[in-house]
Amino acid sequence: MENNISMDKLVAFSKTVGFVYPGSDIYDGLANTWDYGPLGVELKKNIKKAWWKRFVQENDNSYGVDAAILMNPRVWEASGHVQSFSDPKMDCKECKCRERADNVIEAYCAKHGIEGIVPDKMTNEEMDAFVSEHKIACPRCGKHNWSPIRQFNLMFETSRGVTEGGQNKIYLRPETAQGEFVNFLNVQRTTRAKVPFGIAQIGKAFRNEITPGNFIFRTIEFEQMEHQLFCKDENAIDFYNSYKEKAMKFLLDLGFNPEKLRFKDHDKLAHYAKAACDIQFFSSLGWQELNGIHHRSTWDLSRHQEYSGKNMMYTDPVTNEKYTPTVIEYSIGCDRLLLATLLQSYREEQVGENDTRIVMGFHPVLAPYKVAILPLQKNLSEKANEVYRKLSKSFMCTYDEAGSIGKRYRRQDQIGTPLCVTIDFDTLEDDTVTIRDRDTMEQIRVKIDELENIISEKVKF
Numbered sequence: 001m002e003n004n005i006s007m008d009k010l011v012a013f014s015k016t017v018g019f020v021y022p023g024s025d026i027y028d029g030l031a032n033t034w035d036y037g038p039l040g041v042e043l044k045k046n047i048k049k050a051w052w053k054r055f056v057q058e059n060d061n062s063y064g065v066d067a068a069i070l071m072n073p074r075v076w077e078a079s080g081h082v083q084s085f086s087d088p089k090m091d092c093k094e095c096k097c098r099e100r101a102d103n104v105i106e107a108y109c110a111k112h113g114i115e116g117i118v119p120d121k122m123t124n125e126e127m128d129a130f131v132s133e134h135k136i137a138c139p140r141c142g143k144h145n146w147s148p149i150r151q152f153n154l155m156f157e158t159s160r161g162v163t164e165g166g167q168n169k170i171y172l173r174p175e176t177a178q179g180e181f182v183n184f185l186n187v188q189r190t191t192r193a194k195v196p197f198g199i200a201q202i203g204k205a206f207r208n209e210i211t212p213g214n215f216i217f218r219t220i221e222f223e224q225m226e227h228q229l230f231c232k233d234e235n236a237i238d239f240y241n242s243y244k245e246k247a248m249k250f251l252l253d254l255g256f257n258p259e260k261l262r263f264k265d266h267d268k269l270a271h272y273a274k275a276a277c278d279i280q281f282f283s284s285l286g287w288q289e290l291n292g293i294h295h296r297s298t299w300d301l302s303r304h305q306e307y308s309g310k311n312m313m314y315t316d317p318v319t320n321e322k323y324t325p326t327v328i329e330y331s332i333g334c335d336r337l338l339l340a341t342l343l344q345s346y347r348e349e350q351v352g353e354n355d356t357r358i359v360m361g362f363h364p365v366l367a368p369y370k371v372a373i374l375p376l377q378k379n380l381s382e383k384a385n386e387v388y389r390k391l392s393k394s395f396m397c398t399y400d401e402a403g404s405i406g407k408r409y410r411r412q413d414q415i416g417t418p419l420c421v422t423i424d425f426d427t428l429e430d431d432t433v434t435i436r437d438r439d440t441m442e443q444i445r446v447k448i449d450e451l452e453n454i455i456s457e458k459v460k461f
């Protein structure tokens with residue numbers, strides 16, 4: 001069935017059933033922050049687990065790290081973030097709002113049909129001139145009284161130290177990648193890994209942006225799942241291509257519709273990069289970036305060698321050749337993949353003459369609950385509890401004894417539970433239960449002892 005849920009409807013649905021709530025909700029929220037509820041946290045953990053299994057556990061020569069969010073500020077000088085990770089902003093002197101100059105200019109050009117203006121390629125002075133020449137008004141108060149455009153760094157700053165004058169500026173990391181790069185030598189030495197090998201990390205990053213939001217698509221705090229492959233430069237393009245394939249296969253294996261995924265090469269490359277592409281996902285937001293694969297040449301390790309003064313070269317143990325490895329980066333936003341999963345999984349189905357059901361058709365490995373235990377009547381709850389406790393040792397389970405069995409099935413369908421186990425009076429006699437499949441709605445009778453194998457088989461990835 002066609003997936004066409006609008007973003008507004010998904011936001012409301014996610015809050016109603018407990019996937020995602022607005023952040024600080026009782027205080028009317030904080031723009032572009034969101035909290036994961038009981039279902040969202042399970043879904044997110046399952047996404048991370050599936051990714052880690054594929055890119056660390058099953059991936060040759062890959063190792064994980066979990067680096068600190070706060071890093072030595074020199075890291076961000078080496079990475080270029082201190083110098084150039086910024087947006088051009090201007091202040092409205094009338095209503096005191098601060099806007100991104102490039103966004104204001106783009107919106108103005110779109111509205112007035114002006115073509116050929118690319119703010120990304122303009123200097124601040126050129127943008128200032130364009131804003132004055134066209135008397136571009138403030139999008140909030142409608143007046144034209146702007147301050148000159150200045151660059152604002154997107155890194156969140158904080159300071160360490162409690163004594164006066166002893167404060168030092170530090171940053172919340174704007175990306176996780178540097179945690180892998182600065183640990184290149186540590187990981188190589190402790191694992192005795194030979195190039196090519198990979199370092200993976202899942203963790204939070206922070207960007208102090210004025211964002212268009214779009215639910216959890218773009219947030220100021222987000223989680224990245226990243227794999228950096230260190231290889232010899234002559235093999236790098238082959239690895240780049242193989243990671244493109246692996247990244248796409250991961251999404252397809254999770255049940256994504258291939259017609260809603262595509263590769264998109266970057267129009268402009270960073271000066272050090274040899275190739276870069278995104279995988280885009282199609283939804284009610286249009287085509288949007290879901291993950292990126294980047295050939296970063298030897299830039300990252302060379303910069304850290306320069307700024308730290310430590311030798312970041314690798315010595316081939318067989319040939320004794322010394323060289324700086326090239327990095328192939330594969331990076332995917334965990335929150336963004338979760339959003340794509342929600343969009344992709346939601347469907348409304350006609351199941352009878354005047355009956356529809358909402359189904360979250362998650363791949364079973366991602367489903368928040370793998371199985372729901374449903375006693376047909378309340379006086380069967382003792383037996384049902386016994387089954388629940390048994391299965392809970394291996395799987396995330398849920399339990400529901402309220403309402404008709406049909407209503408209870410629907411509740412599980414709309415949160416994506418792949419299997420429902422119903423306990424009835426026969427169960428007391430012969431230790432069998434009914435197991436119902438979310439997608440086919442078919443029911444079969446099985447022994448309680450067989451449940452664990454059946455569920456394990458179902459949730460394999």
Ligand SMILES: [Zn+2]
Binds near residue numbers: 092094095097138
């Ligand atoms: Zn204004």
